[in-house]
Amino acid sequence: MERFLMAEKVTPLDGEHRALGAAMTGFGGWLMPLRYTSDLAEHRAVRAAAGLFDLSHMGEIHLEGPGAAAALDHALVGSAPAIAVGRAKYSMICAEDGSVLDDLIVYRLADEHFLVVANAGNAPLVAGELAARAEGFDVVVTDRSEATALLAVQGPRAEQIVASLIAPGDVEPVRSLPYYAATPVTLQVGEGVAGLVARTGYTGEDGFELFVDSADAVALWRAVLAAGAEHGLVPAGLAARDSLRLEAGMPLYGHELDTTTTPYEAGLGRVVRVDKVDAAGERVEFVGRTALAARKVSPPARVLVGLRGEGRRSARAGYDVVTRSGAKVGTVTSAAPSPTLGCPIAMAYVTPELSGEGTELAVDVRGRAEPFVVVPLPFYRRPTA
Template sequence: MTLETTALEGVHLSLGATMTDFAGWNMPLRYSSDREEHEAVRNRAGMFDLSHMGQVRVEGPDAGKLLDYALVNVLSEMPIGRARYSLMVNEDGGILDDLIVYRNDETDFLVIANAANRLTIVDELTSRSNGMQVAIQDNTHSRVLIAVQGPLSADIVASVVDDRERLLELGYYRHDQFVIAGMPVHIARTGYTGECGYEIMADANGAEKLWNLLTEAGGERMQPCGLAARDTLRLEAGMPLYGHELTAAQKPADVGQGRVVKLDHDFVGGDAIREAGEPETALYGLKGEGRRAARAGSVLSIDGTELGVITSGVLSPTLGYPIALAILPPGLEEGQPVTANVRGKDQPMTITSLPFYKSTN
């Protein structure tokens, strides 16, 4: 199977990146070491190519109406220039994807979907728009998405935009249009690392120019980062990943996402969610001992009684001990000891609050 490529693949190869198949895309896993790239984001800045993420434009008089019906919260009431985390569920209330919606004006929205679910999102938006005045465009292949994340990201990005002060005034989950070296860009104060950061969207024809300008602006303060570092960063920040913590087999409340759902509006899957009883599971954070990570699939138990499995796990580069996310029965309390079976050996872990790491920047 031929993998899809982003407009920055040539740059990644020239930098010696280790490439990997991620959701059918040929993406950089790392450029140097996972730990070095992780620490760059935590202490300075890192830059990621996220152009594999779906960029779907929803435009027309009924754009807000469609998104209200297609997703679990009310996007038509979101102010222009804001962004909101949301979920799409199926008729049974199972999660099809988690995504971010940006409102550009009264009738123009941008939906950023996970790469593995992009086509599902486009198909579902299309089918759910029956009879509505709305156009749905999958612009993924014609756009680039570059994330600059870390405590120095604001100064780096502000140094290349046409309006430094407006960029620095951009609040969390806010976005606006800027110009970089004559190129129109859409910049959002969003990210998936737990640090201050920006996601920059632009025409794919200017991808290499934009990457090189940001690289020059960052200098020794910033380095390119791959998907491996992105995963450890998001896990430290306690952020769920579709296919691990979120799947079509679970309703939002089963995995700690019930707060995202607004039940007082009509949406696909709403009846199933409203009729569901109390959640049978919940999402937990786990803190381990020693230096051995408990990976996804490791079985968890209390006094020999199996509880569930770890969905994501890593030796935290920042904290220096194993951390994990797991879907377990509700009602477990912080401090509760559990046992993880890690490659045939028992490893003590403790229920802990999320996030594991919170930036002070």
């Protein structure tokens, strides 16, 4: 076990996690905090107040130059030129057969400067693919993952906490940030720390992501904890992040998305622009376009759905979804007891004819058919003011 743990990479905040007594686990090639106190307490803190997450294991790949937008248009399924400066879009990088290599967030930091944030385990692959697909374009691709730390403050009190750490002249731009947007700031940490603040989130709550140099990570982590103490903020680990994102119906690579899945099965066909054109009005032949165009007009063999348990026993990823009479019709991709809803929830791929809301199904939980019903995603939406 110790040899396994030593093989994992660690973030710049590893010492902070250990000082707080976090239980550590391997994830995507990194040693990360699973929990600090309890999964339930950390989940509930994010829903009621705020949680602080270390996301420094994520990948940050920059594309800069006159051809940056065109290079991304060729590399990804979405339209990079359509992203306004200061805004972001959810996208995917696919293989030629249309399968998903990773799901990404693409930020446009300037006219000729984009930041692509990749999942931790896929970051080296994404960086390599972007570099290869950018050949022939006037662009420089730089993987700055090791040099970048990423902290997330999520929850209804996130804005108050983050605003208290921002230099006065940057507070209003941060408060007025729309969803899926980012702005450069000076953080009032030490003598001042340059950073990028985004509002994208992965928990179903309002929240902010703070990108800084790795050397500034510890000081920022401590500053956020101090600023958030009066607001009920707690450090939160991977377990809470997973149950939060599941309630919010958000996919996780390796579960809902992988190299056997296209965006269409996952209900994410909206992010694919098969008919995008370049500045000259010519169709963009992005990687995977031919396969995805065919898949768009073909009936899917399986559909991603939400399942809500009618009993108390939770499913697990990989368990069979069956009809009430016992015939296998799908597979669970993610599952957990929902702290917010008070019942088991799951996402699963099932056959299309059984994907309608209200369809009564079951999950084989260690040989016992536990009743579930198909419900819309997401399971949880945060209250509106």
